[in-house]
Amino acid sequence: MRNLRFTISYDGTAYSGFQIQPKADTIQQRLEEAVYLLTGEQVKVASSGRTDAGVHAKAQVINFTTNSKIPVERWCLALNARLPKDIVAHTAEEVPLSFHSRKAAKRKTYCYTIRAVRFPDVFHRNYEYHHPTHLNVEAIREALPCLLGEHDFTSFCTVRTDKEVKVRTLYEARMVLETDELTGGGQIERIRIIVSGNGFLYNMVRIIVGTLIQIGEGKRPSSDMQRILEARNRAEAGPTAEAMGLMLWKVDY
Amino acid sequence: MRNLRFTISYDGTAYSGFQIQPKADTIQQRLEEAVYLLTGEQVKVASSGRTDAGVHAKAQVINFTTNSKIPVERWCLALNARLPKDIVAHTAEEVPLSFHSRKAAKRKTYCYTIRAVRFPDVFHRNYEYHHPTHLNVEAIREALPCLLGEHDFTSFCTVRTDKEVKVRTLYEARMVLETDELTGGGQIERIRIIVSGNGFLYNMVRIIVGTLIQIGEGKRPSSDMQRILEARNRAEAGPTAEAMGLMLWKVDY
Numbered sequence: 001m002r003n004l005r006f007t008i009s010y011d012g013t014a015y016s017g018f019q020i021q022p023k024a025d026t027i028q029q030r031l032e033e034a035v036y037l038l039t040g041e042q043v044k045v046a047s048s049g050r051t052d053a054g055v056h057a058k059a060q061v062i063n064f065t066t067n068s069k070i071p072v073e074r075w076c077l078a079l080n081a082r083l084p085k086d087i088v089a090h091t092a093e094e095v096p097l098s099f100h101s102r103k104a105a106k107r108k109t110y111c112y113t114i115r116a117v118r119f120p121d122v123f124h125r126n127y128e129y130h131h132p133t134h135l136n137v138e139a140i141r142e143a144l145p146c147l148l149g150e151h152d153f154t155s156f157c158t159v160r161t162d163k164e165v166k167v168r169t170l171y172e173a174r175m176v177l178e179t180d181e182l183t184g185g186g187q188i189e190r191i192r193i194i195v196s197g198n199g200f201l202y203n204m205v206r207i208i209v210g211t212l213i214q215i216g217e218g219k220r221p222s223s224d225m226q227r228i229l230e231a232r233n234r235a236e237a238g239p240t241a242e243a244m245g246l247m248l249w250k251v252d253y
Numbered sequence: 254m255r256n257l258r259f260t261i262s263y264d265g266t267a268y269s270g271f272q273i274q275p276k277a278d279t280i281q282q283r284l285e286e287a288v289y290l291l292t293g294e295q296v297k298v299a300s301s302g303r304t305d306a307g308v309h310a311k312a313q314v315i316n317f318t319t320n321s322k323i324p325v326e327r328w329c330l331a332l333n334a335r336l337p338k339d340i341v342a343h344t345a346e347e348v349p350l351s352f353h354s355r356k357a358a359k360r361k362t363y364c365y366t367i368r369a370v371r372f373p374d375v376f377h378r379n380y381e382y383h384h385p386t387h388l389n390v391e392a393i394r395e396a397l398p399c400l401l402g403e404h405d406f407t408s409f410c411t412v413r414t415d416k417e418v419k420v421r422t423l424y425e426a427r428m429v430l431e432t433d434e435l436t437g438g439g440q441i442e443r444i445r446i447i448v449s450g451n452g453f454l455y456n457m458v459r460i461i462v463g464t465l466i467q468i469g470e471g472k473r474p475s476s477d478m479q480r481i482l483e484a485r486n487r488a489e490a491g492p493t494a495e496a497m498g499l500m501l502w503k504v505d506y
Contacts, residue, residue, distance in 0.1 A: 011375045056376070080372060088375050119333060122264045122341050123309070123380055 004075065005063040005095045011086040012056045013126040013244070019050040027051075027087060031062065034082035039068040048105045048251040049200070054243030056127060058111075059090070059250045063101045107171065107252040109196035112209045112245050117180060117189050128190065129245030135216030137191060140175055142222035143215050146229060147173040147195070147208065154232040156208050157201035158240065166232075168204070172196040191216075194249070203240050211238035257328065258316040258348045264339040265309045266379040266497070272303040280304075280340060284315065287335035292321040301358045301504040302453070307496035309380060311364075312343070312503045316354045360424060360505040362449035365462045365498050370433060370442050381443065382498035388469030390444060393428055395475035396468050399482060400426040400448070400461065407485040409461050410454035411493065419485075421457070423450040444469075447502070456493050464491035 008031075016024035020032070031045045043064040051057055070078065075092040083089070113128035115121055120130045150169040157166055173195050180189035193209055211228060214220045220238070228236045261284075269277035273285070284298045296317040304310055323331065328345040336342070366381035368374055373383045400423050407419040426448050433442035446462055464481065467473045473491070481489045 009375050011378075058376075076372060085373075085378055086375050088372050090372050119329060119341050119343050120338070122262050122339050123311075125264075125338055127376055 001065050001067055001097065003063055003065050003095050003097045003099055004072065005061060005093050005099060005101065006076070006079075006089050007059050007061055007091040008057065008087060008089045009059060010057050010088070011126065012051060012054050014084075014086060015053065017051055017053045017055070018047055018057075018060075030083060030087055031079075034079050035064065035066070037082045038078050039066060039070070041066055041068065046101050048101045048108060048248075051248055052203075052243050052246075055246045055248070056244075057248040060248050061101045061105070061251045061253075063095065063099060065097065101251075104253050105199075105251050107196055107198060108200060109172070109194065109249040109251075110200070110205045111247045111249045112193045112195075112205060112241065113247070114191040114193070114209075114213070114245060115189065116191050117187065121189075126244055127247070129242045131213065133217075135191065135213065136218060137175065137177060137188060137216065139218070139222045140191070140193075140212050140216045143212060143225040144173040144175060144193075146226040151229055152232055153201050153204055153229070155228045155234055155237045156204045156211075157234065158203040158207070159234050160202070166201060168197050168199050168201065170195060170197040173208075205246060206241045206243070207234075207237050207239075209241040209245070213241060214238040254318050254320055254350065256316055256318050256348050256350045256352055257325065258314060258346050258352060258354065259329070259332075259342050260312050260314055260344040261310065261340060261342045262312060263310050263341070264379065265304060265307050267337075267339060268306065270304055270306045270308070271300055271310075271313075283336060283340055284332075287332050288317065288319070290335045291331050292319060292323070294319055294321065299354050301354045301361060301501075304499075304501055305456075305496050308499045308501070309497075310501040313501050314354045314358070314504045314506075316348065316352060318350065354504075357506050358452075358504050360449055360451060361453060362425070362447065362502040362504075363453070363458045364500045364502045365446045365448075365458060365494065366500070367444040367446070367462075367466070367498060368442065369444055370440065374442075379497055380500070382495045384466065386470075388444065388466065389471060390428065390430060390441060390469065392471070392475045393444070393446075393465050393469045396465060396478040397426040397428060397446075399479040404482055405485055406454050406457055406482070408481045408487055408490045409457045409464075410487065411456040411460070412487050413455075419454055421450050421452050421454065423448060425449040426461075458499060459494045459496070460487075460490050460492075462494040462498070466494060467491040 018027045020028045045064045048061045076089040079089045115128045115130045116135045154166040176192040178190040180187045271280045273281045298317045301314045329342040332342045368381045368383045369388045403422040429445040431443040433440045
């Protein structure tokens, strides 16, 4: 018995999220099918954490145990040949049997991308949220630092959750701006919100971003972020931002 | 009667190219349908040049004449609401009736993207050609300068063409390298070949790139490019590179 760990990326557009569920097309099921086609084994694929319907992953980490003797360096090519084109395995390695991709994860990084110009970018249309009107990026930037460190993030967690402890630590909460190549005039085209932490509650990044968008729209002051955090009440925060803009960027162990 | 000029972008993946043809889904037909839905007019949309099936455009230029009195600043939003999500109008302006987007074009720029790492990038899978093995980028770079200037490009033109004069002038033929963010170790992830000129023959960019790929693979020396150019014989050049990697980048007037 061997425990294999993979880095995979996926375009979540066509899927009902990572986790297997009845009558739905999921990343986990496609991965387990690919392993079955390759080895004949019915494995259970574990991940660093599930991603929701429409959410993407640049470098998700998964693992599963197998009796297959296929050398580790052949696994990615063999799996990719059995996976749909929107799921790709990039790296494979053998890890101790005790390794579990969720339990061992030390830090996760997400990136949420907002396209903040009038018309969508056809080439990124499934990978960024299109906000056609102006956003005040300075107001967004000012709202970020209060999220850093250890906090009870109850306000930024969907109410339908079974996790009782809502305390998480954020190591990074920053904004990266990209300007428009076409107009060339330095107009802001894309706003990326990058957050990393020791763990994230259900919908946490998307609720933080939904709140930041309201701040950028001038519907709330930047100082609201601190107030919402302290309120520990989901109703105080903004809406859950659309899934398509969210990408699991990397997982550190 | 007014003549309107637009900058549009499109993801060519789902289309049989720009130009209208029977029983095929084309960009031109989708544009003409959108104008019809908006104004009730059956216009003929002209472009800076057709693009083949699967080829993309970041900033294609089109124009057509209309009797509609819709103010020019409302056209993009109105057209986008009637276009599929993979075709987007970005800018609109009124131009003299004499303007024709193909005849008036002074310079066109194309970008061909090659992903040169082992596995494809799911997020760019329709917008770059995946070459899973190593390419010698220095050899490719050395082959480019001889293309600059005025030449008879017969060797780089598909034989089925009706254009008799095969002389074109290239102003730019350069390579841009992008390194892999994931591995971080400076590994080359993407090779972009950027060419601009006063006009391009049928399949010219794709045949140049197909030849460059053979040079990068070590199947030909860099000096072959000069020899092929002088031979004025399509059979001397490499194969036509796949359409998906090609993008019409911009058109200057």
